[in-house]
Amino acid sequence: MELRKRLIVSFVMALSVFPAAGAALAQSPQENPAWVALGDNAIYSNSLRALVILLVLAVLIESALAVIFNWRLYLALFYSRGVKTLVMIAVSALVVWSFDLDIVHTLLGVYGFPSESGTLSRLLTALILAGGSSGVYRVLVALGYREAKAPEEVRPTPKKTKAWISVKVTRKRAVGPIYVRIKDDGAITSASPANLAGVIVPEGFWRTVWSVFFLDRDRFPQAGGYELDVGRQYTLDVAATDSQGVGIPVDINGSYTFADGAVINLNVTL
DSSP states (O other): OHHHHHHHHHHHHHHHHHHHHHHHHHSOGGGOSOGGGTTOHHHHHHHHHHHHHHHHHHHHHHHHHHHHHTOHHHHHHBOHHHHHHHHHHHHHHHHHHHTTOOHHHHHHHHTTOOOOOOHHHHHHHHHHHHTHHHHHHHHHHHTTSSOOOOOOOSSOOOOTTEEEEEEEEEOSSOEEEEEEEEEEEEEOOTTSOOEEOOOOOOOOHHHHHHHHHBOOTTEESSSSOEEEETTEEEEEEEEEEOTTSOBOOOTTOEEEEEOTTOEEEEEEEO
């Protein structure tokens, strides 16, 4: 539903750009909203045409790839944000080279930079397309063709009155399901432990790269964090058994309280 709204907004924005170009042509050079055009209506018109082509292509690519990005198998296997970027870059590069498209070279020519179309300018065009309609919109804003909007939140974080917790398990002796239980023990008292604001966990380079692209089956939850209220005390209980059915001691079990907006990632070997 969110993607559908973005596509509708992008198409409406693309259509609204054309009358804006006509209005700009009728303005005096001093009133031209595209400051980078320096009062030259031909520059304004040609560069706007190139950017609209970018915007329409970006919307079409987003719409086509939505089938893959919303596929249940894709969502089950991959951490969407990491793999989505690679897929967008690959498809955008394929479109650029297949249709001999080089908008960056076209724009440089419009602004008086004589150059030949090459790998670098095409790669830049592909990367702009890979940023989607929002990426092209940022170009329009930077060049003065559209008004700036509030920046989108890039990294999701909990609200100030909430905290996120996750549990990552590295299996060594554990067999079968591992149970993660969280019990609300009520409001914080003077006997409660100090608020936990963060956990620094040593993580290898390749493990970090892997976590960017793939969902972790031994993590709860598999992405993001489990939301809890601040100002309350919780008991964490992780239960696992070995091949003989004997319980394995878990050193992260215990009582916790959390600071405002804390993101807590706990790692344990079982």
